[in-house]
Amino acid sequence: MGIYENNRLVKAVQEKDVAEVIRLLGLVAPSDVTLEHDNTLLHLICRICRPAQRDYENGRPIIKLLIKQGVDVDAVNDDGQTALHIAAYYGCGIGVELLVKNDADIDAKDKWGKTPLHNAAYKHDYEIASLLVSKGADVNATNKDGETPTDTISNYNHRMAQDLKDKMKALFTEDDAS
Numbered sequence: 001m002g003i004y005e006n007n008r009l010v011k012a013v014q015e016k017d018v019a020e021v022i023r024l025l026g027l028v029a030p031s032d033v034t035l036e037h038d039n040t041l042l043h044l045i046c047r048i049c050r051p052a053q054r055d056y057e058n059g060r061p062i063i064k065l066l067i068k069q070g071v072d073v074d075a076v077n078d079d080g081q082t083a084l085h086i087a088a089y090y091g092c093g094i095g096v097e098l099l100v101k102n103d104a105d106i107d108a109k110d111k112w113g114k115t116p117l118h119n120a121a122y123k124h125d126y127e128i129a130s131l132l133v134s135k136g137a138d139v140n141a142t143n144k145d146g147e148t149p150t151d152t153i154s155n156y157n158h159r160m161a162q163d164l165k166d167k168m169k170a171l172f173t174e175d176d177a178s
Contacts, residue, residue: 006033013041013066014048016058021065031070040075041066042083046095049087056094063098073104080111088116088132091125100135113143121149130171139172148172 009028012020030041039047042063049059067073074082084104087095096116100106107115114122117137120129129149133139140148150172 009033010035010041010044013045013062016045016049016055016062018058018061021062025065025069029069030066031072037078038075039077040071040083042071042073042075042095042099043077043081043086046083046087046092046099047090049092049095050090051093059092060094060098063095067098067102073099073102074108076108076110080109082108082110082116084108084116085110085114085119088125088128089119089123091123091128093127093131096128096131100132106132106135107138107141109141109143113145115141115143115149117141117149118143118147118152121152124153126167126171133171 006028009021009024009030010033012024033041035041035044045059045062045066049056049063073084076082082099082104083095084099084106085108086092087099107117109115115137117129117132117139118141120132139150142148143152150169153169
């Protein structure tokens with residue numbers, strides 16, 4: 001189908017309109033839809049699907065549908081980021097959970113060498129970091145500056161409450177001990 005259907009599908013994803021996404025997936029192959037900066041529809045839904053929003057749970061069926069319809073879970077945008085990078089950065093736990101479950105590369109590195117765990121650490125999101133670590137994310141992965149996720153907490157989150165910093169550092173250290 002044409003650009004009109006593509007635009008309608010993008011809008012339906014943005015609005016988290018599950019019924020419209022289902023309808024339009026009968027007309028448009030989601031893998032054919034590329035957004036600005038080479039983002040996919042998975043990048044988009046993982047960016048806008050945040051727990052504080054009332055329609056947060058609508059992200060789950062949309063992410064499942066996009067994966068089922070063939071959107072590459074490891075597709076990278078212009079910055080080398082996968083949808084998992086985006087989900088970790090924006091706190092989309094549903095996205096992290098479903099992408100990892102569908103074999104997304106948990107240690108994929110973007111153009112700066114950052115992994116999704118670096119993003120969760122930077123955003124001081126303990127829940128996302130904990131989920132990634134529990135699924136096997138490399139707590140010792142280094143970015144292009146040689147920083148691990150623990151370094152990221154120390155270097156960039158100077159305003160984060162010290163107890164949360166300690167909790168996240170302990171999470172990364174516990175994994176090293178096992």
